[in-house]
Amino acid sequence: LLVSKDLGKHLLEVEDLLQKHGLLEADISAQTERVEALNAAALKFSELEGYQPCDPQIICNRVTHVQTCLEELQDLAAKRRKDLEESRQLWAFFQEMEEAEAWIRDKEKILATKSCGRDLSSVLTLTTKHKATLGELGHRRALLHRTMKKGEKILAKKPPGGGGVVREKMRTLCLRWKKLEEVTGHHQRRLEEALSFFQFRADADDAVTWLQDAFRVATSDDFGHDEHSTK
CATH class of the missing domain: 1.20.58.60 (Methane Monooxygenase Hydroxylase; Chain G, domain 1)
Known part of the structure; x- marks a missing residue:
């Protein structure tokens, strides 16, 4: 034994x-x-x-x-x-890496299928959800940093096989994480653009409504029948 x-x-x-x-x-x-x-x-x-x-x-x-x-x-x-x-340290590291990869894949799918809303209300809702995603991303970033530190410690001990698998997993995950942050940033910019557009449209609609009301008042033939109704 x-x-x-x-x-x-x-x-x-x-x-x-x-x-x-x-x-x-x-x-x-x-x-x-x-x-x-x-x-x-x-x-x-x-x-x-x-x-x-x-x-x-x-x-x-x-x-x-x-x-x-x-x-x-x-x-x-x-x-x-x-x-x-x-x-145990090695396999715990591999398990943490696999969990991180699974989380990244899940977020990639969600971000790939997300719309940017159909109106101001839906865009605001999506923006709130995206802020929550950013918070989760920050938490995961800290976890990933700790996992990478564990990987560096394992490599420092020169494991059997020279640590090639460990090094490759670290490299691959770093690339996927970088890609996820790029996709997240792109989605955030799309949401910001959608928010600006729908906010502009809402403001424009309000302005048109006000102008129409003002025009009706200005072109009205009703001048009142006495001093009280004229005011």
């Missing part, structure tokens, strides 16, 4: 391997106490004066050998944990 090269093929599998390794570490810890107690008892036999059931040197050699084996076992366990922890 300790020399196994299996470090998991996804995050859940690594978590399972770490749990099993924790049980193995607990077993090693328990056996360590037992071995140390046996070694201490064995060394007492090598210190006996008079009758000695065994050559003291043989006892010392055995104790040294057992202690060396125990330390090697502990070293293997520590290395195995280190490798599993690094594997």
